[in-house]
Amino acid sequence: MNRDIHKIVSQMTLEEKANLCSGLDVWHLKGVERLGIPSIMVANGPNGLNKQAAAGEGINMNAGIPSTCFPTAAGLASTWNRDLIREVGVALGEVCQAENVAVLLGPGANIKRSPLGGRNFEYFSEDPYLSSEIAASHIQGVQSQGVGTSLKHFAANNQEHHRMSYDAIIDERTLREIYLASFEGAVKKGQPWTLMTAYNKINGSYASQNEHLLGDVLRNEWGFEGLIVSDWGAVDQIVDSLAGGLELEMPGNSLSAGKILHAVNHEKLSEDVLDVAVERMLQLIFMHLDNKKENASFDSEQHHQLARRVASESMVLLKNEDGLLPLDKNRKVAIIGALAEKPKYQGSGSAFVVPTRVEIPLDEIKQLAANPNFITYAPGYALDTEDVDQGLVEEAKLAAQSAEITVIFAGLPDGFESELADRAHLKLPENQRQLIEAVSSVQGNVVVVLMNGSALEMPWAPSVGAIVETYLAGQAVGSAIAHVLFGESNPSGKLAETFPLKLEDNPSYLNFPGEGDRVEYKEGIFVGYRYYDKKKMQTLFPFGHGLSYTTFAYSNLIISRSELMDTETVDVQVTLTNTGTRAGKETVQLYVKDIESSVSRPDKELKEFAKVELQPGEQTTVSFTLDKRAFAYYNVALKDWHVESGEFEIMIGGSSRAIALQAKLQVTSTVAVPQTFTRNSLLGDLMRNPIAAPMMQALTQNFQASMGISDGDEKMAKIMQAALVSMPLRNLVTFSQGAFSDEMVEHLLLQLNAQN
DSSP states (O other): OOOHHHHHHTSOOOOHHHTTTSSSSSSOOOBBGTTTBBBOOOEEOSSSBBOOSSSSSSOOOOOOOOOOOOOOOOHHHOOOOOHHHHHHHHHHHHHHHHHHSSSSOBBBOOOOOOTTTTTTOOOOOOSSHHHHHHHHHHHHHHTTTEEEEEEEETTOOOTTTTTTTOOOOHHHHHHIIIIHHHHHHHHHOOOSEEEEEEESTTTEEEGGOOIIIIIIIIIIITTOSEEEOOOOTTOOOHHHHHHHEEEEEESTTTTTTHHHHHHHHSSOOHHHHHHHHHHHHHHHHHHHHHOOOOTOOOHHHHHHHHHHHHHHOEEEEEEEGOOSSSTTTTSSSSEGGGGSSOOOOOOTTTOOOOSSOOOOOOHHHHHHSSGGGEEEEEEOTTTTSSSSHHHHHHHHHHHHHTTSSEEEEEEEETTBTTTBBSSSSSSHHHHHHHHHHHHHOSSSOOOEEESSSSOOOOGGGOSSSEEEOOSOTTTTTTHHHHHHHTTTSSOOOOOOSSBBBSSGGGGTGGGGGOOOOOOEOOOTOOHHHHHHOOOOOSSSSSOOOOOOOOOOEEEEESSSSSSTTTTEEEEEEEEEEEOOOOOOOEEEEEEEEESSSSOOOSSSSSEEEEEEEEEEEOOOEEEEEEEEGGEEEEETTTEEEEESSSSEEEEEEEEEEEEEEEEEEEESSSSSOOOOTTTTHHHHHHHHHTTTTHHHHHHHHHHHHHHHHHTOOOHHOOOOHHHHHHHHTHHHHTTTSSSOOHHHHHHHHHHHHHHH
């Protein structure tokens, strides 16, 4: 329906406009009854609908109407499957339509800076490109159903320690390449109806009133058109927030309207700014009304089946020695671990979902076995303590000894990872660690199934034959695990984060969680695999890693051109073949490396990926198109993404550490980085500058001659060239024995700076 929003706003009183900028209560936005503008509801997500059971109910993180609980973001990202994530979004949108929810609060696109982050299970990845792609697909799916999303938490929300007050100190290049890039693609491709600001400060300014991020970057550069809303309780000063670009404070605050009125009446806040905020609020309300589907409904059973499919595809086969998995349905299997009976399938906090049902792994395994009597069970440990119960351990050892294969369920019980608190370490509970070691000492065929929201240390990994990472797999966790263990589903998940050997290896270790309220991101752009690769460090499991019950071969890497300008695109093709005996899915990962750069860059960066399903012996061609952004870094001087002329390497493989094919191409920049040369500019920098280089070549040859070095003296010429690289321009006068003067240098500088 076409409405004149400007006209509606002009009919409002100043008080009505001020009132709209703060919520009605915890979950509702205000309306204006006099003008027929209704109140609308928002609700927590994003891996299921967490709608409070009673209207106007306060924040209760563990209460809500039943809704299908899908895998959390850590698991969704491990699918590396844009289409599947879009399907999940569609299902969530259907539920929201049926429940009259206007906006689902999610997804979360923050970077996993440290594996200790308490909300890492709610976030997708350590890599900004993967994170933004998965977030965009999620947004597209939900909003295809006429329901809004709220991309969160913008920006640099990477820890729970002092989460409402810490100041993230991040240099501009790191902020752009890592922490903002994780949101950028999601905003541009998904155009979420709303975006939620974080609690923390970024470089001294609260996210909810950060004019640079909300105005300059989000609105002006990225073209965001939706509503900007605060996280619940994130507003410091409502007037400053409105001036900085925020439009809606949540939850409702009875004092805010008065502060806004006072600021406008005393010319401390422009009424035009207030009007823009109200217009965006009305735009959101009307989008909900115009997209509302009468008598909307959904099929909860169909959603459960989707949850099972997503969970199966999210599971990562980390290790599988000698083909221990899949299990033979006719073999005797001991299932050990209390989590097999009481699975950890979701995280705690605002993302908690009341499931429509929960499948129990032990029950589902018994159902798939050829005979349920082939399956024995021992709890092995208690979930409410870390203390070792020797009686339970001995019972587990006896069960393992009487079986042909043992499957141990291990993971992080409630309280080990949650919103509001960061993790203290990366270890399993002590009773689980000792159980794994004890069982492995009496049984040679041990499979460990993990239930956790983020990376773990695994000192016990060498003593077990197979490891399956299920993350927090949602309500269909039971059948999904059973299907993977028995080979009904071929695992195809890939890690969206690096598992380090130990916590101390993590690049943020010395600067997490900071000192007081100050958190310095001193590792810069070297987050996750970017750091481990640059340092040539061994990891437990690398970014992008994940095994299959079949095998794949990469061949015929073809790049459509060997040279291109940075304004052009290049096509990359690779042939993928299923060389095994089972149907399976492989995620083809494309990484790019700048071979020689004047700035510090990672050894490789993920720039594209595609998930492909192949039958045994089947072959297909996977195609990608790369543009300027695939080769660029963020240049602070230009305030833009910049490609340095030079050679780049294209790398294709099944993980960041399993590169199968490589090829090079030349990329030429069309943009020169502005430089002002002085007497103290280094000759090496001048030689690398495309404008200055021709002049410098002749000049250095003359200088070399003035030093008495002939062209035939190759050894001395080489030494001199090396010395010139780090020599200031002024030293041409000092060392040329009168061949160069200050006047000549000044004249040269005038020429160079005029052309640059």
